[in-house]
Amino acid sequence: MTTATHDIVGRGNRDGAQLFRDWYADLTRAAEEDRGGAYVFVMGSLAELLRTFDLPIVFPEINSLQTAVRHVAAEYLNEAEDYGYSPDICGYVKADVATQLRGGQLPMGRIPKPSIAVYTNACNTYIKWAEIWERMYGIPTFTLDVPGSRAAGAQTWPGNQDFENDRRYVAAQLRELIPLLEQVSGRSFDIDRLRECMGHANVMAEGWKRALELNRSRPATFNALSDGTIFLGVANGLRGTEEGARYFTELVEELEYKSEHGIGTISDEIYRLIFVGVPCYPIFRRFNELFTELGGTFIHSTYLWFASGGSNLGYQYDLADPLESLAEGLLYGVRDAMDSMFFQNHAIENMIDEFAADGVVYHPIKSCRTVSTGLADNRRALMEARDVASLFIESDMMDQRVVSEAQLKNRIDAFFEGLASRRLQSGGN
Amino acid sequence: MRDVVTFPDWRDRPLDEVLYECRELIEDTDFPTVSRWREAGGKVIGHFQVYFPEEIAHAAGALPVKIRGAPIEPTQADSRFGSYLCSIVKTSLELALSGRIEMELFVTHPICDAARNLAGVFGRNFTYPCQILYLPQNANSGHAATYLRGEYDRLTRLVEQVTGATVTEDGLRHSISVFNRNRALIRTLYETKRRRPWLVSMDEAYVLVAAGGLMPREEHNELLQAVLPMLESRGTTPKDRIRVVFEGGFCEQPPLDLIRAIGRSCYVVDDDLLIGLRWILEDIPEDGDPLAALAEAYLERSSYSPVQHDLRKPKEKMLLDRIREADARAAIVTAAKMCEPGLEEQVTYTHALDESGVPYFVSEFEEGMTSFEHLEIQLETFVENLLFD
Numbered sequence: 153m154t155t156a157t158h159d160i161v162g163r164g165n166r167d168g169a170q171l172f173r174d175w176y177a178d179l180t181r182a183a184e185e186d187r188g189g190a191y192v193f194v195m196g197s198l199a200e201l202l203r204t205f206d207l208p209i210v211f212p213e214i215n216s217l218q219t220a221v222r223h224v225a226a227e228y229l230n231e232a233e234d235y236g237y238s239p240d241i242c243g244y245v246k247a248d249v250a251t252q253l254r255g256g257q258l259p260m261g262r263i264p265k266p267s268i269a270v271y272t273n274a275c276n277t278y279i280k281w282a283e284i285w286e287r288m289y290g291i292p293t294f295t296l297d298v299p300g301s302r303a304a305g306a307q308t309w310p311g312n313q314d315f316e317n318d319r320r321y322v323a324a325q326l327r328e329l330i331p332l333l334e335q336v337s338g339r340s341f342d343i344d345r346l347r348e349c350m351g352h353a354n355v356m357a358e359g360w361k362r363a364l365e366l367n368r369s370r371p372a373t374f375n376a377l378s379d380g381t382i383f384l385g386v387a388n389g390l391r392g393t394e395e396g397a398r399y400f401t402e403l404v405e406e407l408e409y410k411s412e413h414g415i416g417t418i419s420d421e422i423y424r425l426i427f428v429g430v431p432c433y434p435i436f437r438r439f440n441e442l443f444t445e446l447g448g449t450f451i452h453s454t455y456l457w458f459a460s461g462g463s464n465l466g467y468q469y470d471l472a473d474p475l476e477s478l479a480e481g482l483l484y485g486v487r488d489a490m491d492s493m494f495f496q497n498h499a500i501e502n503m504i505d506e507f508a509a510d511g512v513v514y515h516p517i518k519s520c521r522t523v524s525t526g527l528a529d530n531r532r533a534l535m536e537a538r539d540v541a542s543l544f545i546e547s548d549m550m551d552q553r554v555v556s557e558a559q560l561k562n563r564i565d566a567f568f569e570g571l572a573s574r575r576l577q578s579g580g581n
Numbered sequence: 582m583r584d585v586v587t588f589p590d591w592r593d594r595p596l597d598e599v600l601y602e603c604r605e606l607i608e609d610t611d612f613p614t615v616s617r618w619r620e621a622g623g624k625v626i627g628h629f630q631v632y633f634p635e636e637i638a639h640a641a642g643a644l645p646v647k648i649r650g651a652p653i654e655p656t657q658a659d660s661r662f663g664s665y666l667c668s669i670v671k672t673s674l675e676l677a678l679s680g681r682i683e684m685e686l687f688v689t690h691p692i693c694d695a696a697r698n699l700a701g702v703f704g705r706n707f708t709y710p711c712q713i714l715y716l717p718q719n720a721n722s723g724h725a726a727t728y729l730r731g732e733y734d735r736l737t738r739l740v741e742q743v744t745g746a747t748v749t750e751d752g753l754r755h756s757i758s759v760f761n762r763n764r765a766l767i768r769t770l771y772e773t774k775r776r777r778p779w780l781v782s783m784d785e786a787y788v789l790v791a792a793g794g795l796m797p798r799e800e801h802n803e804l805l806q807a808v809l810p811m812l813e814s815r816g817t818t819p820k821d822r823i824r825v826v827f828e829g830g831f832c833e834q835p836p837l838d839l840i841r842a843i844g845r846s847c848y849v850v851d852d853d854l855l856i857g858l859r860w861i862l863e864d865i866p867e868d869g870d871p872l873a874a875l876a877e878a879y880l881e882r883s884s885y886s887p888v889q890h891d892l893r894k895p896k897e898k899m900l901l902d903r904i905r906e907a908d909a910r911a912a913i914v915t916a917a918k919m920c921e922p923g924l925e926e927q928v929t930y931t932h933a934l935d936e937s938g939v940p941y942f943v944s945e946f947e948e949g950m951t952s953f954e955h956l957e958i959q960l961e962t963f964v965e966n967l968l969f970d
Contacts, residue, residue, distance in 0.1 A: 236928040240665065241921050273718040276694045279890045280925045287897075287929060295890055297719035299732070300691075302712045304704050317731030321717075324724035494701040516663040521921060525670065525698035529661035533705045546663055 161415060164374070164403040168382040171399060173260075175389045180261035182208035188267025188336070191285060194384075195461045196272030196298060196486040199391040200353045200469075201326070201478065204345040205337035210263050211388055212281070216247035220433035220550045222259045229551060242277050243519040243550025245284070252288055268336045269293040270329065274300075274461070274486050275522045292332055296325050298482055300490035304498070307487065310480075323479035343474060349392035350469040350478065359400025360387055361466030366407040367451050368507055370424070371416025373407040376450040377427050378440045379417065387460050422447025423571050426503055428454050428496070428530070429515035430523050432560075434552040442561055443513075446568040451507050454492045454500070458523070462488035493523050497533045504540055511541035511571055518548045541574055543567040585621035587614035587796045591804060596811040599804075603788040606795065608837055610651045612682050614796045618644045619683060624744045627682060629673060629689040629696055630832040631857040631886055633714065634875045636756040637737050639798065641746040646682065647794030647858070648673045652836055652949050653681075661702060667919040668948050669833035670695045674702060685743040687711040688736075691718060692832065692888035693922050710743060720880050720891040729876035737872065753871035761864045763798045766805035771859070773812060775850045775907045779819045780812050783827070783844035784837060787854055791834075794858060823847045823964050825942075826904045828930065829915030829923055830854035831886040835946045842957045843913065846964050851907040853886060860884050887926035896926055897933030904939060911940040911967055913960070918947045940967055 182189060190207035192198060199209055219225040225247055232246035233239060235253065256263040266285050271278040273295060282293040299318045301307050308315035330341050363383065366373050374380060383403060390396030410416070425443065427450045432439040443450065457464045462485030470477040492499060500512060514531050516524030524546075531542055545563050547555040590602040606614065615625060624643040628635070638645035650669035655662075658674040676682045686709060689699040703711035715732055717725040737748050767790055774786050781789075789808060793801040825847045834854065843849060863882045866874045885891070885899040904912055914930045916923030927943060934941045942963045944956060 236931060238916075238924040238927070240919050241924050245925070273691060276691065276697070276888070277921060279718065280887075280922055283890065283896075283929070284925075287895075293892075295719040295721075297717055297722070297725075299715040299728075300713065302715065302735075303700055303710065306712070314731070314735050317728060317735070321722070321724055321728035321731075324728075325719055325722050328722060328724075490697075494698055495704075497705065516665075518665040520694070521666065521698070522694035524663055525666060525695045526701045528663050529702045529705055532661060544663075546665075 156409075157413070157415070160406050160409050163406050164399075165379060165382050167399060167402070168386050171390060171395060172382075172385055176261040179208055179210065179263050183256050183262040183264040187264055188291075189264040191266040191269040191271075191282070193271050193275070193278050194388045194459050195274035195489045196296065196482055197388060197391060197461060198270055198296065198482070199388075200349040201329070201346060202270065202333070203349045203392045204342055205333045205339050207267070207333075207337055208264050209389075210266070212248040212251075213244050214385060214388065215251060215258055215260075215263060216244040217433045217549065218258065218260055219247050221436050223434070224259055225434060225550050226552055239551075240518070242281075243548060245277060245281050247550060248281070249284060252285070265289060266291050268333070270296065272296045272298050272482075272486050274298065274458075274489050277522065292336060294329050294332060296322070296329065296482070298322055298486040300487045301495060304495035307491070319479055319483055322483050323476060326475055326479055346474050346478075347471045350474055351471060352394055352397040353392045354468050355397035356387060356391060356400045357463045357466045357468065359397075359404045360460060360463045362404045363400070363407055364452070364456060364464055366404070366411050369411040370508065371414065371421040372424065372449050372451040373410040373416065375417045375419070375440065375444070376453040376456055377431055378437075380450070380453060380456050381431060384456060384459055387463055417449055419444035419449055420447055421449045423510040423568070424449060424451045424508055426450070426452050426500060426507070426509045426512045427515065428500065428512060429527060430455060430517050430520055430549045432515065432517075432547050432555060433549050434555050435557055438557060439560070442564045446565070448511075448568065448571075450513075451509060452503055454496055457492040458489040460489075461485050464488070494526060497530045497537070500530075500534060501538055504538060509540070510574075511543065511567070513567075514542065514544045516544075516546050518546070518554050519550055541567065541571050585618060585623065586800065587617040588792070588800055588804070591807075596808065596815065599808055599811070600785050600788065603792050603804075604784070604837065607788045607791050608652075610653050610676075610681060612646075612676075612795065615644065615646055615682055618797070625682070625684040626740065626743070627677070627684040627687045628714075629687075629699060630669070631690065631692055631888060632716065632860040632879065633688060633690070633857065634733060634736070634879070635798070636753060636760050636871075636875060637733065637740055637748065639756040639759065640748045640752040641740045641744040643685070643740065643744050643746075644797060646684065647855070648676065648682070648687070649794065649832075649834055649855070650948050651676055651681075653679075654949075661706070665919060666695055667833055667917050669917065670699060672948065673699070674706070677703065677707065685709055686739065688714050690714050690716055693920070695921075696832075710739065712739065716879065718890060720889065721893070726873070726876045726880055729879060730870075730873045733872045733876055750871055754867050757865050757871055757874065758867050759798050759802070761867065762802050763793060763805070764859065764861055765864070766802060766809065767793070767859055769809055770805065770812075771851065773809070777819075778824065778848035778850050779817050780815050782841075783849035783852070784841040787840050788837070790855055790858055794855065821968070823911055823967050824850045824907065824909045825911045825913055826850065826900070826907055826909045827852035827854065827913045827915070828900055828903075829913075829917070829927075829946075831856045831888065832923070833917035833920060833948050835915070836948060836950055839946060839950065839953050839956070842953045843960065846957070846960050849913075850909050851903050853884075856884055856886050887922040897929050900930055901933060901937055901939070911942070911963075913942045913944065915944045915946055918945050
């Protein structure tokens with residue numbers, strides 16, 4: 153291994169993990185100083201705008217999934233269920249309820265209490281979730297309503313009267329949000345600071361789009377499920393910051409290097425797979441190994457689209473007209489995130505071709521109806537349209553009670569036997 | 582509107598037989614009124630729960646049909662969904678896949694994460710348009726009504742496209758007047774429920790309202806106009822029963838037998854069953870811009886449900902108001918199985934009821950459930966505890 157290779161390969165994962173630790177350290181400090189946080193979600197976080205008010209930004213979805221990755225989610229879920237929440241609702245919500253009941257204490261640190269919640273309608277549960285904080289803390293909550301596509305392939309664009317109706321609505325809401333943020337933070341809105349944060353978000357979005365494209369390489373430059381989740385954490389947690397922008401610039405440099413030198417992920421790539429759904433966080437590492445041990449690499453996922461809030465589009469804000477551009481960017485990004493959950497079958501067909509995929513793994517989960525409701529039908533439609541191997545496995549992103557590793561393994565092993573058989577029949581090795 | 586009678590069965594019959602025919606209609610999973618409408622050449626616009634501006638479909642001469650699932654086996658639909666989902670999304674698709682309801686347009690709403698997916702699922706299975714009507718989810722934005730007026734305009738163009746009809750402002754105003762009359766009649770029915778619940782049981786009121794989602798509103802208006810005086814002169818006497826409010830029927834509907842069982846135990850003096858048909862609380866102005874009037878009414882003259890977030894309408898406060906206004910002594914707080922918003926709201930409701938000292942009974946239901954004995958015994962015990970308290 154050359155010095156250059158040693159320095160650059162794996163940097164994204166190392167630096168991403170460090171940035172994440174730093175971020176939680178900052179949140180812990182904010183909690184200790186009793187600074188109220190802005191609670192946001194990954195699909196349309198508005199971090200670019202919120203940072204200009206110096207509000208600590210808290211992503212409850214990320215906090216919750218971390219409890220699962222660190223194998224303590226069950227304690228949190230039980231606590232919320234004792235409080236009254238049903239086993240059949242979103243595990244992220246319940247882990248957060250327990251986090252609030254514990255004064256913000258998490259395995260990674262402590263999060264500040266909310267002083268405001270700002271969220272889009274990309275997931276309806278966001279709205280119900282915010283209502284919980286509204287009642288617990290009496291804080292202001294703001295639903296930034298972003299109308300999505302009305303049907304598959306029915307997106308509208310600038311100049312169309314329906315698009316303009318949506319854009320005016322989003323822009324009007326942003327103008328209503330700003331005075332509320334001023335009131336909560338005690339700071340005046342600074343449009344130049346917004347330009348600065350949006351500039352960083354531009355660099356990040358460009359980098360995210362490019363990083364995803366670079367996985368067309370064979371072997372893939374990163375595993376969309378494992379490495380991709382680290383990148384995603386930075387894309388959300390550090391959106392609109394200089395560190396976040398630098399991270400993505402360097403990540404692209406790393407992935408281009410790997411692409412040019414034919415360096416893949418840590419596993420041998422035999423089969424290139426697409427992941428549709430949300431990861432199985434209670435057995436996060438093991439779930440991925442069930443595929444990589446048999447030569448499967450996840451080269452793409454819809455998760456990297458919707459959980460980045462549509463950053464995959466690489467939308468570039470017009471810094472000369474920041475507020476209008478922010479409205480348009482939100483409309484495009486959140487709409488795309490929703491499209492990749494509700495209307496994704498044609499996009500997956502394209503993904504199969506662009507990324508030379510051998511199979512598609514659908515992973516609907518108990519916790520999330522937003523992502524999971526349409527997946528079985530999506531798979532049916534894909535199977536009608538394309539001759540491609542697919543696997544449909546259900547578990548959860550939080551609740552270990554509905555994750556059966558043995559059953560998953562049986563299904564995954566059988567899937568790989570099918571992949572091998574297909575390859576033999578097609579004359580491949 | 583098309584000159585076709587879709588529900589002739591009740592005419593010139595005594596009250597008990599009218600109610601029997603309404604029950605038969607609601608439980609008929611072949612939807613005979615919709616079939617008759619189609620056989621006469623009518624167009625059908627299916628709209629999923631909760632609220633839909635039916636006046637727009639009506640103004641195009643189409644029949645707006647409330648798609649609210651059914652107690653049927655989702656034999657074809659089951660394979661199109663995963664586990665962990667409420668029944669109504671599956672059976673609603675089954676109604677279409679099995680041909681029980683045929684339509685020219687299907688519209689769903691962003692009421693919950695499962696419902697929003699229906700546009701994609703229906704769209705992959707049918708050639709007619711299947712869309713989301715994006716009712717505003719920021720009801721507190723000063724721009725929400727303007728936005729919604731634009732969204733209703735988009736819907737109008739779509740309805741014109743699928744029906745081949747032109748929707749005029751005068752046509753819309755006429756439709757608003759028909760629906761205003763309908764809402765006023767339903768308000769009268771609910772007023773009877775609240776003030777003299779011995780005159781109309783929970784299941785009787787339910788079938789009378791539910792029938793409206795399945796037939797032209799002119800017909801439903803005739804039905805209610807005939808039935809309301811019959812109820813008034815019914816002559817039933819009050820019984821010593823607890824007055825309760827039923828909450829949790831805003832989307833998936835409890836089976837009629839369960840509604841009947843609850844009605845046997847107590848007087849249900851108010852509820853949120855099929856709240857979409859009663860969403861607008863006052864008459865909508867019949868002059869001016871009709872689409873703007875519809876939009877304004879949705880936001881400003883409307884009821885509440887767990888699937889609409891409006892800072893002016895905290896759900897637990899609204900429930901307590903409903904209990905107080907109906908002079909109820911207790912609440913039945915239910916949720917459909919796997920209904921995320923309903924189950925989440927249960928926690929808020931029960932905490933608020935605890936704080937207010939209002940007794941409540943918590944339960945879950947599913948539209949396809951057939952055994953209620955256990956639930957009925959629990960409910961009777963709850964009621965007896967209150968009666969002897």
